[in-house]
Amino acid sequence: MNTTTQKMVEQIIESIVQITNPYGSGSGFLIDGLIITNSHVVSGLKEVLISTKTLPKTIGIVIYDDPAYDLAFIHSPIAIHQKNPLVLSDKPVQDGDGVIAIGHPYGLNYSTTEGIVSKASRLQGEVEYIQFDAAINPGNSGGPLLNTSAEVVGVNTFIIQNSNNLGFALPSYTLKEALDQFNNYNSYDIIRCLSCKNLIQESTIQNDYCPKCGTKLDVAKRRREGYKPSGVVALVEKILYSLHINVTLSRRSQRSWRFEVQSTRIDINYYDNGIIIADSALCRIPQENIEELYNFLLYENSKLERLQFSINENTVYLSYIVVDSSLNEIYGTWALRKLLDKAPHYQKLLIKLFKVLEPKFDEFE
Template identity: 40%
Template structure:
């Protein structure tokens, strides 16, 4: 399985919207990124990123709420490995599988398990039940067999179900791809009422032409507009030179680069706390005491910022409550954080033998 997992690292795509994060995987022949509909729901475009794919915004082409499937456009010049769909491979109980995912902000995950049920049904849709651990960020990732074939799309878990996960069999994906591609259309959706595919030239004033049910195509989704504190935070980031559309990482979470430092901005709505955490580098293997002494001295000298160590990571942070945040105050605080983050990571690496963070 090790070779299989290594190969999939280059076809797994991270997906983020202002509302959620998830996983997708690349298929070369249709040149599409496959994911779950609930990952892209409510968005006309999403943020994608991969090991061989630079971070960028991409258009949502197809949404299927019934099967929880979605297709996202891949760049025309994408040079990612080809993976096979195991549409003709028999899946049996006891087969070994790997559930693969890579949500933003978390490590690439590949969890092994076995198929425990091949005929689980939910709303007349068949699912593969397995015990390869899933989490919400793995949604839309592939379920892979020992031959390296995609046999399912990771879809949902049972809460408190002791690693009981469910994946949509690849046959549903294959049939949907064939139906979608045969039309030659670009942006479409499946009607949740009658199951017919609806496209931009066939939709009738927001209704399915076949059954009259209300339907919205991905291209008709409203563009996201932040409000309240989220809007203030995005104004601060934008005025600091960052592209906020490329910074969004789900609800009330943003990630930006300042020089060599990676900085996460988080708004905890229930208690009103806003934090900025700059992940600078990792602790060295030797002379740790010197590093701690340096960090403590800087904590004593700095105003508004503080160092901490989380695991092996050295983090420079600021915190402010939303009732004190406005554009002027926020600009001063965050620009100070951005400046110091890019300053301190170089000192820690060059003078104290700390190590640069590896991209996950």
């Protein structure tokens, strides 16, 4: 990345949003106080998790869902600070123009790639897209495509799989048209019918059919039903609720949760092999006092019930491991409560006794 691009990205990075829900993650960006993203990024849900450089993970409300143009608008209940707000370009791009894509591919936050416009207008079905060659991947969806003046020229929407950098973005003029239509409606909870393309107030929909043309509205059904965990996943979340953990804010996927307890971070993952691991990375081993540290951990392991210390590479973990068929509400709640109590205690103790190093985490992970 050249110096000019790097400075430009630093100026507008506060406007780039990370969006997650139980089904996946994607990107978004702020325009006039609204978070813009793709419809497929919000997965038909009314609530998603949003975060930025200045906004910690927060529940955002999907107020507009448009599967026809693969657009969605999200309202943040907390104002998001922007020193240099993004604006939509009022000039259409031309073949060969330089463009920059910003987003969170594969969870790699604030990744930036450069390229050129391969084709300014490429028709896919009924919708025109900008074709460009800046590398984008799953997780980039919903992020902005910028010109060299840091103006938004498109919304990164999809790629052609197994191709060499074939990316497609919805043009800014289509986004502006959708924004104008939505703002003129002067209401929240709007969806666009995939068939007749009319904007529909959600409260006027009966039995998930479009009141204008009678087409079944799948997005209306998904928004009405919301996300409903089942089986072991539902049991894990029931236990977390009982421990006063905000489950919605903790979800990273359908089988993964993360939250903070004092100075420690707790991760819970339910793997395909049926193993559930709840653990906390307490510290990194020091270069001195290693034998004393190991002896201490072994001794504590002999006393702990249901919890255990382990070392992966150079990081010390305190963990609760259980097979899904053995998990029940009583013992699961007891063990997780113990982990939540013991993790901060042991982290402080290890730092004091052995001068261990604090664990390293991605700043925006």
